[in-house]
Every structure is written in structure tokens, then in C-alpha cells.
Amino acid sequence: MKRRWTEEEINAWAAQRPWFVGMNFLPSTAVNWNEMWAKETFDLPTIKRELSYAQSIGMNTLRTNLPFIVYLYDKEGLIERIDQFLAAASECGIHTMLTLMDDCGFSGEHPYIGFQGEPRPGVHNSRGAASPGRNVVTQKLYWPLVEEYIRTIVRRFKDDERILIWDVYNEPSNDGIFGDDGQMLHFQGPLTEHSLELCRQAVSWVRDEDPSQPLTVGAWRNMKIFIDRTPKIFDHEIDKMALELSDVITFHAYSPKDVIEETLAILEPLNRPIMCTEWLARHAQSTVEDILPIFAKHKVGAYNWGLVNGKTQTHLPWPVIMQASPDYIKTWFHDLFKADGSAYDQAELDLFASLIKEHNA
Template identity: 40%
Template sequence: MKIWRYLGGSILAAALLHCLAIAQSAPRAVWTPDQASEWYNRQPWLVGSNYIPATAINQLEMWQADSFDPERIDKELEWAQSLGMNTMRVFLHDIVFAEDSAGLIKRMDKLLTIAQKHGIRILFVLFDSVWDPFPASGKQRAPKPHVHNSGWVQSPGKKALQDSTQYPRLERYVKAIIGKFATDKRVLGWDVWNEPDNPNDDDYAKNELPNKDAVILPLLKKVFVWAREAKPEQPLTSAIWYGNWQADDSLRPMEKLMIQESDIISFHDYSGIDNFKKQVEYLQRYQKPLMCTEYMARPRGSTFEAILPYMKQQRIAAYNWGFVDGKSQTKFPWDSWRKAYGDEPPVWFHDIFRTDGTPYDSRETRLIYTLAMEK
């Protein structure tokens, strides 16, 4: 593995030494409701976005050395600061670590330094099962015109999921990354796996593992253990996003695992306010703080105006999908994979700012700022 070529690097060496130190110790326990509440009550109301710079089509282009863009990130996080945002959810990728582990850690540190300058803490996402299941390093393809997330890639990809001999590589990735930043106050938390059993209907469904959920369920359990073995001071979570949450016996094994293993319960919901409230009420029975790590799809009724005041009232951490219009093209809706759109959709699906920093809707930005800043 190329990882071993970087043992001389001080940053990676420290991370790996930390991994060796914790390898023989038991993982820390999942936080109790009291422990979770004690941590959460020390935080401000958390409000931010899922973030990728406009210059990156996916996680690989964001983090690879030749396309990492700290100047653009600095500019865009300044825009986030201007809205009163204090956190961002940011996706990593295991392939970048496999090929340039020391470089990835250095670039993560650089992003954290930029974010800290703007009063923003980062919720990192380690793995992701959405969109293209065939990630490959190197120069990334250009966006398909007017198509939502046309270049976003899964982590790990289909080949790695099918090959259990790659799991030790994934374990090193989890432990080295979390181990390096386990006590770093700039890191808000760790979202260990985004929508792990997403079947990617209508885009990459025919290329998915036919038994994807059965393959990922035991691996996700391992990932939580690996993460807790790194002894992070920050919370671990993985957001439930699918199925019926009304009662414990209505949950599928995946949702049960994600709730049982998460220090803070997180969820995704792109529905209007009435259904959103029901989902929150279902999750409140676990008596843990809640983080909504994906919401806001304007044509579906999931808008800032409808949802954000309720989350402020309930003190639910709020991360809308999409921040600035760019290569990810998430101003276009999910159905842009099947339906043709022009340069500008009738109503933006996601995103807050145009590429030049102009708000899509100044009423929205005023609302976000007002809610974020009021005590």
C-alpha cells in the first residue's frame, strides 16, 4: 500500500502511532442520552450546509492535491460566516487516503484552519453510498450539463465492498483519520457513513450490488467499532434516511443499527413541515439530541422558510443540502437524470449562493442570518 511510503511524514506518523496505541484497547462506549445531552448543551444551535466548493465535482476532486482549492474554500466559508453559519458537513474519500494519506491529513488540517478563521466547525463524513459506485482517482470527468450530482462518487466503491481483503485498508483509514483529529476542537463530529443502503434508483441502480444492504450492514457495524477504538472526544453518528420510524418494531435492521450505534441521532428529511414534524416526534423517543444532516429541496416543500424556524425552536442541528452552485450542479433536481433542463431550473432544488456569491434568494439568506444570530 502506498500509505507506507509516507511513514516518514510527521503528521501521518503521529496518526499511525496513535492508532497503534489504541489498537489494544477497548472501544469507547456509545454515549448515553445523558452524555449526549451534556455534550450537545455546550454547543450553540448548530446551523450550516453540506459543503463542497464550486470548483469540485466530487469528494476526490475536492481533496486530491492537484485540485484542492483552499483559496476558493476560504472565499466560500466567508460567505457561510456572513449568514451566521457555524458548521459544515464535509465528505472525505477513502481512495484519497489510500493514495496520499499524509497529503489528505494535511489538507484536512488546512480546511479546518480556514473554517476556524470563519467560526465554523466541521462534521466530517467518512463513507458514502450515494451516486456513482465506480470511483477512480486522478482527473475527474466534467459535469454532465444540467444534471444533479453527475460526478459524485461512492466511498468505498462497489469493487471494495465486494472484496473483504480491502477491509483492513478501510480500517486503517478510519482509525488514522479519526485518531489524528480525535481531540481537535475544530472537528464537531464524525458522520461515519452517509445513506449506507441507498439503492440509487433511477441513476446507477443497475450497477449496484444486488444485496447492498446485507453487505454493508455488518461492515457499518465494524466501522462504528473502528471509529470508537480511535477514542474520539467528538460524537459519532450515521443518519437514518429511509423507512418507517414510527416505532422500534417498524425499523429495519439498518435503522436499528444506526440509532443504536450513534452518540447523537441524525436523520435526513426532504419533506414538507407536517411530515418533518412527525419524523422528529418519532425520533424524540430515544431522548438524544437530533441533527438533521440533510434537508431543503424547494420544489418538495422542504424550504428554509418552512423548516428552519421549527428546527431552531426544537434546537435540532440543521444542515441543508448544497451551499454554492458549482460543478455538483445540485440546483437541478434529482429527476434531471431522466428529464432535460435548461441552464436554469424553474426553481432551484438545492444551494444558497450563485457561483459569484450572489444569494439565490435574499429573503432566504436574511432568514438564515436572523435565526442563526438570535439568542
């Protein structure tokens, strides 16, 4: 649609669909999305096998990021691989949310083509790469290439029923970087100002292509979390923009259940479908047993972080949690399955399966 969907239109869209439950997806063999999507490392057999794990507990959606850098070097190949991926997900009864841009790049490295490096021992998401990259976001002379990328992808898939939603920009203005010692640093550059402007332009580029799917930008910047209980929610300019632009309201919350309830009390009066596109951080009291029943009760779409534990090492927590919890290794931070398809915690998988079955009967 060339404009924002009205409340009536988007609620009618949601009423025809199930409670969506899924995960943020990277195959266990990929250290980041550049490796997932590159021609040399696109691992379709692993993708199919691991999506079957999600299917086994009733998951019906996933969220995954696309890489601008791979598009620059292999446009037609990337489009072909997106089609193959969508087919694999669809065969498992899974609809896909595609994320077009992303400022969350924990490695601190600018995106590049080629070998992405081995995981850095003991570091959460150690090779995470932003897209198009903070070096591109902060240099407007590159934005016409970003526009071409966004328009080309959306134009190709704008009427594809396998795509559920376009997630235009993940965590715009996220400047977090993990240093060599695993500690959090910050990107040096005018990121927030440029991310705001690029996000608004990107939404207009997507709308201009007239997609049949709704779009979203996730509110994330000023969320209450377990570690730093900020006194306000969604008052940051990034979050205000996200809520203003989105057809479907999405947010991130690695938070305990009381914060989730407070958050939904703020978002529900907006009278639009709501999805939490990042959650599950066991060390931060964002657990399956506490959070998933709340999402089920409110029919809030739920995308936990991680499916199969692998090269991203997201079973390890953020460094700040490592410092606070000396026994952190006993508990996985994210992820649900081991690479062989066995459960990290079978009770969690059983709860997913039972709630999905109950609320989508």
C-alpha cells in the first residue's frame, strides 16, 4: 500500500490470521547474515532441517535480515536465494518477516564480502554485522544505492504471500559494539540523526513500491529492561518515529513479565496489531514460561531470539550479564534447540506447542 494502513484495514488483516509465533532466524552454520546469504555459504540443507525443528512445535513465522553488501556484489543471486529461502519456510508452514536494514552490529566491523571470521571465543554474537553498515548510514552519498536495493527487493516480492511483513529497519541508531575483550563500546559517528532520516526515507521507498504486505519499524531504543529500568517507555525520538510509521506495531523487550504487561498497556490503546520481534533473555527474566503466556493472552505476535544454537554463540549472555552472573554458563541466554534438534529445555518446547495449538485451534 502506498500509504499507512488505517486502523480498520490493519485490524481486518490481522483478524484473518492466526496468532503468529516464531523466531529470529539464522542457521547454526552462519556467524552473521552476510554468511547466511552469500553464494558460497548459503546452506539450504541446514536451513530446511532447522526450520523443521520450528515446525515441530507449531511455529508459523520467522524474522530474518537481508544483507545490503551481498546485494551489491550479487544482486540476482541474492534474489534467487531469497526465493529459495521463502520456499523452504513456506514448506514448513512458516511466513517470513524480512528485515531490510539493521544498525545492530555487535562486531563493530563494517560489512564486507568474503570469509566472515570464526566466532570470537566467549563473546555473544561476536561477528554480528550491521546492514547497510554504519559507514553507509552516516554517508549520504551512498543512500541512492540503498534506495536501489530496497526498491529492487520490495518490487520483486511485494505481492508474495510467503512474506508476512516488511520490517524496514531493525534498531535504527543502535551504536553498540563489543570490543576484543567482549566489553561494550560505542560507534563513533553521527548515527542517530542519520538513522532517523534514512528510516523515514526507507519507509517512503517501500510505500512507493505499493507492497501488498504491511510494514513496520520496531520501537526499541528506550525500552525498560531488567538491567536498566528506564523510567519511561517509548519516549525516545527513534521509538516515536517507529510507532508513527508502522502499520503493525512492533517492539523489542528482553524484560521480565511486569515490564511486558506495562508495555502492552501503553501499546494496546494504539489500536493496531502488536508483535514483539525480539524477546527471550533467560538471565534477564525474559523466559518462555513467564513471557509466552502473556503474549498468548493478548494475541501479541512473538519472535524470540534464536532457534538453533550455533556460530552466533547467542547462548552466551551480553557481557554486562556475564559480570553480574558468574555462573551464567549454566543457563542459555537465547536459543531453543541444539544443532542435532534436541531441546535445550523440553518443557519450554512443550509450552510453545501447547499454547500455539490452543490459541490457533
